[in-house]
Amino acid sequence: xxxxxxxxxxxxxxxxxxxxxxxxxxxxxxxxxxxxxxxxxxxxxxxxxxxxxxxxxxxxxxxxxx
Amino acid sequence: xxxxxxxxxxxxxxxxxxxxxxxxxxxxxxxxxxxxxxxxxxxxxxxxxxxxxxxxxxxxxxxxxxxxxxxxxxxxxxxxxxxxxxxxxxxxxxxxxxxxxxxxxxxxxxxxxxxxxxxxxxxxxxxxxxxxxxxxxxxxxxxxxxxxxxxxxxxxxxxxxxxxxxxxxxxxxxxx
Numbered sequence: 001x002x003x004x005x006x007x008x009x010x011x012x013x014x015x016x017x018x019x020x021x022x023x024x025x026x027x028x029x030x031x032x033x034x035x036x037x038x039x040x041x042x043x044x045x046x047x048x049x050x051x052x053x054x055x056x057x058x059x060x061x062x063x064x065x066x
Numbered sequence: 067x068x069x070x071x072x073x074x075x076x077x078x079x080x081x082x083x084x085x086x087x088x089x090x091x092x093x094x095x096x097x098x099x100x101x102x103x104x105x106x107x108x109x110x111x112x113x114x115x116x117x118x119x120x121x122x123x124x125x126x127x128x129x130x131x132x133x134x135x136x137x138x139x140x141x142x143x144x145x146x147x148x149x150x151x152x153x154x155x156x157x158x159x160x161x162x163x164x165x166x167x168x169x170x171x172x173x174x175x176x177x178x179x180x181x182x183x184x185x186x187x188x189x190x191x192x193x194x195x196x197x198x199x200x201x202x203x204x205x206x207x208x209x210x211x212x213x214x215x216x217x218x219x220x221x222x223x224x225x226x227x228x229x230x231x232x233x234x235x236x237x238x239x240x241x242x
Binding site: 020021024025026028029031032037038040041044 | 112113178179180181182184238240241242
């Protein structure tokens with residue numbers, strides 16, 4: 001699954017550590033999500049959507065095969 | 067005249083007060099943002115703090131369990147000449163320390179974030195699988211006369227620990 005974590009974080013001038021703190025996860029998790037190596041749980045996705053003040057589908061894009 | 071002068075000062079005072087109040091509000095907003103930053107750092111600390119606290123607790127109880135295990139192993143030989151009551155007491159103490167260690171480990175895992183939990187889950191699955199496969203074959207070595215010695219069950223613990231550590235490293239590399 002693709003996501004816009006990196007772009008949205010950069011737009012807000014946040015570091016990975018800032019975002020990790022806001023979402024109450026480790027920095028490693030943010031790195032893995034940004035690199036697309038890890039798809040977050042639904043609850044974390046909702047948390048991110050709330051934080052970025054955007055709908056989930058504006059942050060995460062499902063693969064074309066779905 | 068006096069009243070008019072007073073009014074002038076009163077108006078000026080009120081204006082200054084309004085302006086300072088507005089500045090104060092702006093300051094508060096800025097302060098609010100700063101507070102958000104502080105809150106952010108606090109939250110950051112909260113996960114780091116939890117991890118630190120849990121690691122410390124796990125280290126303490128693991129050390130206590132190891133010490134109590136050493137007492138169970140060497141105490142009868144070196145200290146109390148196989149006195150059964152004392153040995154039973156030390157075994158009881160060892161079980162309590164073991165329980166505390168297990169609970170500390172459980173707490174440590176529960177407080178990890180979802181990716182870290184997944185990494186540990188993968189490592190535990192690998193470790194369990196490797197230990198079962200290794201343990202089963204290792205137990206048969208003597209009965210099928212491939213080795214002369216009686217296989218030591220503690221060997222499985224080493225395999226478990228090593229496979230867990232290797233799996234943790236691999237999983238960390240996968241997600242970083």
